[in-house]
Amino acid sequence: xxxxxxxxxxxxxxxxxxxxxxxxxxxxxxxxxxxxxxxxxxxxxxxxxxxxxxxxxxxxxxxxxxxxxxxxxxxxxxxxxxxxxxxxxxxxxxxxxxxxxxxxxxxxxxxxxxxxxxxxxxxxxxxxxxxxxxxxxxxxxxxxxxxxxxxxxxxxxxxxxxxxxxxxxxxxxxxxxxxxxxxxxxxxxxxxxxxxxxxxxxx
Amino acid sequence: xxxxxxxxxxxxxxxxxxxxxxxxxxxxxxxxxxxxxxxxxxxxxxxxxxxxxxxxxxxxxxxxxxxxxxxxxxxxxxxxxxxxxxxxxxxxxxxxxxxxxxxxxxxxxxxxxxxxxxxxxxxxxxxxxxxxxxxxxxxxxxxxxxxxxxxxxxxxxxxxxxxxxxxxxxxxxxxxxxxxxxxxxxxxx
Numbered sequence: 337x338x339x340x341x342x343x344x345x346x347x348x349x350x351x352x353x354x355x356x357x358x359x360x361x362x363x364x365x366x367x368x369x370x371x372x373x374x375x376x377x378x379x380x381x382x383x384x385x386x387x388x389x390x391x392x393x394x395x396x397x398x399x400x401x402x403x404x405x406x407x408x409x410x411x412x413x414x415x416x417x418x419x420x421x422x423x424x425x426x427x428x429x430x431x432x433x434x435x436x437x438x439x440x441x442x443x444x445x446x447x448x449x450x451x452x453x454x455x456x457x458x459x460x461x462x463x464x465x466x467x468x469x470x471x472x473x474x475x476x477x478x479x480x481x482x483x484x485x486x487x488x489x490x491x492x493x494x495x496x497x498x499x500x501x502x503x504x505x506x507x508x509x510x511x512x513x514x515x516x517x518x519x520x521x522x523x524x525x526x527x528x529x530x531x532x533x534x535x536x537x538x539x
Numbered sequence: 540x541x542x543x544x545x546x547x548x549x550x551x552x553x554x555x556x557x558x559x560x561x562x563x564x565x566x567x568x569x570x571x572x573x574x575x576x577x578x579x580x581x582x583x584x585x586x587x588x589x590x591x592x593x594x595x596x597x598x599x600x601x602x603x604x605x606x607x608x609x610x611x612x613x614x615x616x617x618x619x620x621x622x623x624x625x626x627x628x629x630x631x632x633x634x635x636x637x638x639x640x641x642x643x644x645x646x647x648x649x650x651x652x653x654x655x656x657x658x659x660x661x662x663x664x665x666x667x668x669x670x671x672x673x674x675x676x677x678x679x680x681x682x683x684x685x686x687x688x689x690x691x692x693x694x695x696x697x698x699x700x701x702x703x704x705x706x707x708x709x710x711x712x713x714x715x716x717x718x719x720x721x722x723x724x725x726x727x728x
Contacts, residue, residue: 338599339658339675340668356672358572365565395650450598450689460543468543472559472691475542486679489650490642491672 339492345526347496347505348397349488350472360519363484367514370477371405377470380409380512381436383444384423385477389423392447395485397495399424402481404506412507435464439474446478500525542692549720550705551600551695552688557720564716566684568690571714573677574608580670582710583612584636585677588643591623592678594646598685600695605681607699607706617699639674646678 342351353360371382383406403424407416421431429438438461445452453475461471483491488495504525508517545554554564574585586609593601605623610617622630627640638661645652653675661671688695696702712718 339653342669351673354681356669356676359569359676362565362568362572366562366569369561369565393649412631446686446690449596450686453690453692455540455542467706469559471543475563475690476555476559476562476687479683479690482594482686483679483683486646486650486682487676490646490675490679491650491651492653492655529587 337368337492338494339490342491342493343520344494345522345524346494346520347501347526348401348493349484351493352487352491353519358387364514364517366480367402369485370397370473370480371402371511375473376467377439377473378409380406381439382473382477383409384432384436385440385474387420388424388427388440389447389478390485392444393485393489395489396497397474397488397493398481398485400499400502401505401509404502404504408506408510412510433464433527438464438466439470443470443478444476446475447482448471450479456468492534495525498529521533540692541694542631542690544698545691545693546720549694550701551604551693552684553719554693555691556686563719567714567716567719569680570684573656573673573680575713578669578673579667580636580639580673583609584632584639585673586710587620587623587632587636588674588677589681590620591627591640592643592647592681593685594624595644596682596685596689598689599683599697600688600693601681601685603699603702604627604705604709607702608709609706611706613711633664635661635666635670638664639666639670642671642674643678646675647682650675653681 338351340355343354347356371386372379375382383402386402387399387406389400403420407420410416419430423432428437442453442457442461445457458471501523504523541554543558546557549557556566574589575582578585586605590602590605590609593605602624606620609620613619623632627637642653642657642661645657658671674724708718
């Protein structure tokens with residue numbers, strides 16, 4: 337059960353988002369700027385950074401939402417979902433570019449703490465042609481997911497383990513982004529199975 | 540030296556905010572809503588939560604600037620804020636705020652560290668759902684801001700005196716974007 341009264345049937349961050357619309361606005365805008373739109377890093381690459389940090393932070397909901405969104409950006413087949421799972425386990429031994437590996441290494445340092453990012457980490461990225469903006473955005477994506485993960489787990493939100501839920505979220509998010517959406521709408525994968533907790537009255 | 544090329548002379552987060560105006564907008568809006576919007580927790584209380592988490596994350600710039608903001612809200616009682624930042628249990632802050640600072644400290648370690656007992660303690664001392672929500676999100680947000688500031692190795696003035704005026708401005712003028720470099724021209728006018 338969540339630590340505060342949240343609307344039933346809304347998984348992960350969606351409960352707190354509906355609880356607090358005034359903070360949801362900048363949070364969604366931040367995700368939109370960081371993860372969608374034109375950029376020298378593809379949306380799939382940026383979603384992978386988010387997924388990796390969420391995985392190290394052990395946030396079930398965030399790593400599966402963003403992992404699914406990354407997989408959808410890459411094509412959405414089982415092969416891509418398996419690739420994302422491999423990336424979380426050990427990104428260094430995947431077929432990702434040396435540049436992405438250097439950025440994931442940096443994101444992993446940010447997860448431990450800002451001061452853990454060394455000049456050697458930055459140098460490794462620069463040798464792969466990484467720009468200042470890519471370093472900046474990698475650090476901020478990693479830092480932002482240290483926030484989102486704590487928000488989702490710190491309130492003990494409901495996080496279903498049904499893969500269909502995350503497939504649906506990934507499909508929606510890859511197509512629609514993060515802003516201008518109605519997060520109060522029940523997910524089909526949840527409504528179909530009626531597996532959500534009974535609505536708890538707030539207050 | 541910072542890990543990326545930032546404008547000279549801008550301390551802490553101010554450099555990255557100027558470097559990246561499109562992310563500065565939601566980052567500043569979030570701080571304004573969390574720390575200054577009307578709330579049953581005072582701005583001083585919320586700034587102390589921010590300062591405590593930043594202290595635990597060892598982010599020099601954030602802990603000094605938000606301590607200074609909290610002190611500015613409290614008519615300059617800097618020593619009191621310092622004590623709360625380091626060890627809230629031994630200070631004269633309310634039992635409710637002690638329980639919320641305890642939750643914030645757990646969030647700093649990791650979201651799952653917040654236990655039902657931590658939440659029950661806060662409820663027993665009168666904390667509402669919104670106050671618990673806001674405490675968790677302030678603590679989580681400063682786990683972001685702290686990593687942003689330190690992860691880019693920004694320039695951070697060492698001495699406390701350098702943060703006094705900043706604290707006054709944050710307390711009384713807030714986190715609105717037109718106060719920060721890199722804002723759109725129209726907003727600066």
